[in-house]
Amino acid sequence: MTHALSQTVVAKFGGTSVADFDAMNHSADVVLANKQVRLVVLSASAGVTNLLVALSEGLEATERFVKLDAIRKIQYDILERLANPLVIREEIDRLLENITTLAEAASLATSNALTDELVSHGELMSTLLFVEVLRERGEEVQWFDVRKVMRTSDRFGKAEPDIAVLAELAQTHLQPRLVESLVITQGFIGSEPKGRTTTLGRGGSDYTAALLGEALHLSQVDIWTDVPGIYTTDPRVVPAAKRIDKIAFEEAAEMATFGAKVLHPATLLPAVRSEIPVFVGCSKDPAAGGTMVCGTTENPPLFRALALRRRQTLLTLHSLSMLHSRGFLAEVFTILARHNISVDLITTSEVSVAITLDTTGSTSTGDSLLTTGLLTELSSLCRVEVEENLALVALIGNELSKACGVGKEVFGVLEPFNIRMICYGASSHNLCFLVPGGEAEDVVRKLHRNLFE
Numbered sequence: 486m487t488h489a490l491s492q493t494v495v496a497k498f499g500g501t502s503v504a505d506f507d508a509m510n511h512s513a514d515v516v517l518a519n520k521q522v523r524l525v526v527l528s529a530s531a532g533v534t535n536l537l538v539a540l541s542e543g544l545e546a547t548e549r550f551v552k553l554d555a556i557r558k559i560q561y562d563i564l565e566r567l568a569n570p571l572v573i574r575e576e577i578d579r580l581l582e583n584i585t586t587l588a589e590a591a592s593l594a595t596s597n598a599l600t601d602e603l604v605s606h607g608e609l610m611s612t613l614l615f616v617e618v619l620r621e622r623g624e625e626v627q628w629f630d631v632r633k634v635m636r637t638s639d640r641f642g643k644a645e646p647d648i649a650v651l652a653e654l655a656q657t658h659l660q661p662r663l664v665e666s667l668v669i670t671q672g673f674i675g676s677e678p679k680g681r682t683t684t685l686g687r688g689g690s691d692y693t694a695a696l697l698g699e700a701l702h703l704s705q706v707d708i709w710t711d712v713p714g715i716y717t718t719d720p721r722v723v724p725a726a727k728r729i730d731k732i733a734f735e736e737a738a739e740m741a742t743f744g745a746k747v748l749h750p751a752t753l754l755p756a757v758r759s760e761i762p763v764f765v766g767c768s769k770d771p772a773a774g775g776t777m778v779c780g781t782t783e784n785p786p787l788f789r790a791l792a793l794r795r796r797q798t799l800l801t802l803h804s805l806s807m808l809h810s811r812g813f814l815a816e817v818f819t820i821l822a823r824h825n826i827s828v829d830l831i832t833t834s835e836v837s838v839a840i841t842l843d844t845t846g847s848t849s850t851g852d853s854l855l856t857t858g859l860l861t862e863l864s865s866l867c868r869v870e871v872e873e874n875l876a877l878v879a880l881i882g883n884e885l886s887k888a889c890g891v892g893k894e895v896f897g898v899l900e901p902f903n904i905r906m907i908c909y910g911a912s913s914h915n916l917c918f919l920v921p922g923g924e925a926e927d928v929v930r931k932l933h934r935n936l937f938e
């Protein structure tokens with residue numbers, strides 16, 4: 486049986502879609518229903534990555550055993566429902582042994598490399614279990630260690646993929662297997678040139694699927710999660726939110742970047758580069774349909790969606806020497822770059838500059854970005870003011886900066902709220918502002934009612 490890879494789909498299932506035996510079977514239904522799916526990328530079973538991250542932070546013995554038990558229980562609950570658990574029990578036990586040893590090492594000394602090694606076990610276990618679920622349903626499947634092809638930098642916790650090496654390795658080691666049978670592999674994890682395990686950052690499995698889709702020139706990336714597509718805003722905040730059937734890459738990328746939880750922000754980079762459509766649907770209810778993200782859409786609306794990103798930190802830097810001077814911002818950005826911080830939003834005045842840092846913890850360690858080292862360096866240059874717990878609200882749309890009356894339509898309804906900072910004009914796809922964290926949901930509800938309902 487041969488399949489032209491140009492008609493091949495990579496399907497990614499998130500943590501909730503492989504959380505337990507039943508969820509795995511729903512996901513298996515989805516895989517088996519579409520013959521074009523030849524490659525499957527999985528996250529760890531829901532909860533496992535968080536437990537592994539906790540272990541990697543170095544816990545004392547009692548706490549460690551509690552977490553280890555919780556991980557063992559999640560995986561054993563799946564294992565024991567297999568018709569023949571013995572086939573992989575040894576393998577799962579070996580991985581659980583590894584976790585125990587690595588967690589003990591972390592309790593003596595933590596490191597980012599150790600964290601990634603430890604955390605990678607979640608995806609290793611979920612993929613092994615899913616292979617057995619499919620085999621017991623009569624499907625021929627291969628388990629594949631994605632670290633053989635997912636070459637990354639050694640920035641542990643948020644490693645950058647090496648696109649060229651990945652393409653070469655994937656074509657050599659993975660492509661021939663897709664022709665033979667269905668292949669199950671891990672999202673999120675990779676390996677640096679010396680062979681040590683890395684991770685792409687929390688939620689990185691979507692990104693893996695898109696990267697593999699690009700490397701293998703596949704025709705579509707399917708992201709199966711626990712919501713049937715991308716909505717005009719988070720339906721948990723606004724029950725009246727509507728599903729978007731078709732959305733352009735740029736709009737979906739803005740949504741992901743500004744906090745819509747459905748896709749990992751980097752996911753669309755490879756998809757856009759290679760023009761691979763991305764479908765988002767719900768693995769427990771595939772019949773509900775989903776959202777198709779692709780190059781262009783007909784009649785793009787002025788207002789598309791509202792995204793909300795919590796836990797934002799605003800840094801305001803004041804310096805009289807900024808007045809008519811040059812090079813001040815360059816110095817600020819040099820310091821931030823040295824601390825590996827990417828600036829999110831920025832506004833400036835004559836003697837001050839305000840910038841936001843996203844502290845939602847995009848690395849697997851979830852460290853705060855605001856270290857004393859950074860503050861000390863900045864303070865030697867200017868007066869630094871820090872405001873925490875703000876929320877960023879982003880209105881996503883099309884040609885926003887060319888339309889008239891957008892400001893009035895948005896801020897007119899937000900009269901009772903304190904808008905802390907506004908960014909508008911740099912992108913025609915968004916208008917962003919900061920509000921106090923506690924008011925964010927009210928702001929989103931009010932705006933949604935006005936612009937989308």
Ligand code: ASP
Binds near residue numbers: 688
């Ligand atoms: N298991 C990883 C995480 O929880 C990656 C993913 O789910 O995409 O962050």
Ligand code: MG
Binds near residue numbers: 499500688
């Ligand atoms: Mg996940």
